[in-house]
Amino acid sequence: MPRLALCRGLPILVLALMATVASPSIFPSEAIAQSLERGPSGLPLPRFVSLKSGRVNMRVGPGTDYAVEWLYLKPGLPMEIIQEYDNWRRVRDADGAEGWINQALLSGRRTGAAAPWFKGKQATIPLRAQAEEDARHVAEVEPGAIGEVRVCNGEWCRMSFSGHEGWMKQTLVWGVYPGETIED
Template identity: 70%
Template sequence: MQTEVTEVSGFASLRPAVSAILMGLALAVPSTGFVGPAAAAPSGTIGPSGLPLPRFVSLKSGKVNSRIGPGVNYPVDWLYLKPGLPMEIIQEYDNWRRVRDADGAEGWINQSLLSGARTAITAPWQRGKPAQINLLAKPEEGARTVAIIDPGVIGSIKQCNGQWCEMSFSGTKGWLNQSQLWGAYPGESIED
């Protein structure tokens, strides 16, 4: 049986595939324009933490303030309401990380609110368009579809081989082409 995954009020739900219902996902308040189909590949820079820049992480909690500068004395510019939301760290300063979201919004978040758990958003650049993304049983074109995923849905990355990522959406597992995700760089390999 095929399953459809749709983002409803910030929570992914599974239901039998009857028709594609496209709903927008509120990632942040307010919102800006999209970054595009894929984030740029890492430049190979090492940050003060000893970790590469840029790199993807995710939000630990469901209420995270993003500030205009690296410290609590800077005003809050964004409020993120979705735990597990992928973020791209682009700069580091002390315990603060400058991040970018899938819409291109940037701000500073304390590292204690970020997790190394890898998540990704399915084709956020297609939100609101009549599109569907097939979650496949195997990492190959033409493989059996196990679920239909709407654009803008967040899933957990299990592994990526540089072209395909094994993902989990509310317990439904399958493979997506890396080009359909924001949260993994093109060509990036991720081990479980």
């Protein structure tokens, strides 16, 4: 995931991120997905969105006076909104990094990362022709690849990765809650 660190304590930050990635809080429970908590915007918290732009600053606090901690360079990256303050959203990325992004740089378009927890390992994630374990493979997707979420039925998501459309186990998608349904 293209992201540039803009701080000197990079080794400490990398260790902190590694500890956070191993944390179960990155994989929200079904109870969280079904939560009725609403933010000041009236929208549910937490919820998934994506980045609108190819250059998005994540700040340490909710405002332009706060330091930039990360610079994201890929539009469409999924982000989880976990808090709202005025027109700022506290977000978490697939690696567990948290910070603040202005709402104008976020989109309601749903995207997902294919099993980012397998990045750096010899693994591929099958994209299947149908929402069945034994369905033929349409494509093999690299861990961390970003795709557009079309539909989710609570167990499977129909997704599109670089023109290849098919079904992926919902538990292998970061950007959709376990058990969440998304209609076309």
